[in-house]
Amino acid sequence: MKLLVDFGNGNTQDPAIASAILETGIAASIERAMMEEDGGWVLLSVEDGEEERFSAALAKRGVASRIQTNSVVYNADECVDCGLCTSLCMKHVFSFDKDWNLVVDADRCVLCGRCAEFCPQRALTVQK
Amino acid sequence: MYETIDEINERIRDGSVRVATAEEMPGIVDELGTAGALKEVDVVTTGTFGAMCSSGVFLNFGHAEIPIRMEKMYLNDVEAHAGLAAVDCYLGATAESETLHADYGGAHVIEDFIAGKTVELRATGKGTDCYPRRAITNEFTLDELNQAVMVNPRNSYQCYDAATNMGNRMVRTYMGCLLPGHRNVTYSGAGCLSPLTNDPHFDVIGSGTPIFLGGANGIVIGEGTQSSPGTGFSTLMTCGNLKDMSPDFIRAATMTGYGVTMYVGVGVPIPLLNEEIVRHTAVRDEDLVTEIVDYGTPVRNRPVIRKVTYAELKSGSVEINGEEVRTAPLSSYKKAREVAGELKKRIEGGGFLMAKATHPIDNTKCNKPMAEKGETVHVSDVMVKSFVTVTGDQTVKEAAKLLLKGDTNHLPVIDKENRLSGIVTTYDISKAFANDVQEATVSEIMVQKVYTTTPDVPIDVAASMLQQNNIGALVVIDANRHVLGLLHSYDLGERVVRREQR
Ligand code: SF4
Ligand code: SF4
16 A cells, blocks of 8 residues: 655654654565655655555654555547557556556556547546 | 468458467467467457557538638648648647647647537638639538548558667657656567568458548558668558447547647457468467667667567567666557457457458568658758867966957867866856956866857757757867867758758
């Protein structure tokens, strides 16, 4: 499961993620991050079922986070199953079933936006 | 043993016709042999659904009360080709809107017409005695047009190169986005289901062959433009009534960074008249070989990376240089199946008859590339051959003096063997002075990543490299990285403009 950690205005001085990992013992891996001096966000991957506990540990340190699901929204009416997205997404969000229907595993998405930019039918939207 | 078109049409009319899709044929032939398959199957349906840029529609608007000879025409801000008498135009699918650019084009106008939407026509003419009016703005739906006929100068490529990108910069092409370092492969065509792979020698397909086009019943006009059956790359020119088309089988699209295109579904029925024809329809993806080529190199003869079969491409990944690379079809195999299935239904329903081609297509012809009259300008024609270089152990101060003397902003840095090792620009030198490090050596401040080119590169390729990287000059080198000259963007701008004015 993905957890989007929001560092708001960057006031946090604590190593919040590291501390939360130590406290909870949950192995969290960083999928993507955007950090500037005045804040930013980090997208974490945590074990399924552990996201609430991890989120609580972050909250204790004044850092907001929320579960990130359905990051990429797929409009089946627009899609023509051309498959371009299957080759562009490095997180393997897209694949074909045996009948060549596009299958979307939206929870693997790390919000890079590439698929939406290049889908010839503009059938994909990425939302954070 | 052979059958005739008349016999097959008889069966279509009385409902006893037996139709198989091209995908089913290899299995049928395996089981029954070609003679058995000929006895059991009358027609094989094929299908493809892919980006077919070479598409457009002829439209007729009728005469206005005060008539106008439309000489410039726009449909929803997309320019259509006038110059066809007074009230007709040809709207090309890839033409782009003057206002929305690549987000809306001829293909979208065509899609809007099919969807029953209203399209705005703006036209002007010079005004003549018989056509006094000079401008008109009006709205049309597809029903209100007298004729709307899709004509595709070429589609249904028998075979098409698969694309990858060996370069280090993302390229955005009509084959989709190609990631740097060959991280994806895109291909086109439905493989064993494609119309022309099932009749590679044009035994049955010719002028007048009835087809399925975008949901309508259309026909083959003849060989498509660029058709090259002699080299395995044949195409068809097709037409069909736009009024009968359906959004299920024809869709506008935008390849980001390339532009507007149109996805079109084409299906060709192949009447099985003899065993030779049967054999061709039993083709499998394993038998269909194409090449993966490097679209990172923008020349006509793109480097071939490897040969590949459609079976490998359709598996979802192929190997390039020992790495697994994901493949994407671009054409929709699901839609191609729907096309072949729909065509099968129409034939079985009795509403779609076979016809003998009125004119055969020459199956030996080879396509010629464009022979450019007037020579291509190369980097060697424009580069500056007198230039100064500096070595890495010289000081920044010395480099500054050389820059002033050389009347340039770019100083290539060379090593002991005279090979290019870096570059310093006026910017780097000024920065060094500003930071008070003018006694430092050139190698400490130089930029090691140098944008280079070679003398034999066409000037347009070098120009786009300068533009894409937003830099002022390229260092021209030979195979041993010896510096031969500099190519400045300002020299090049002048040269290109001068050429165009000639
Ligand atoms: S790129 Fe777009 S149209 Fe093509 S399969 Fe993906 S979502 Fe569908
Ligand atoms: S946004 Fe990026 S990670 Fe998410 S599905 Fe699209 S390509 Fe994959």
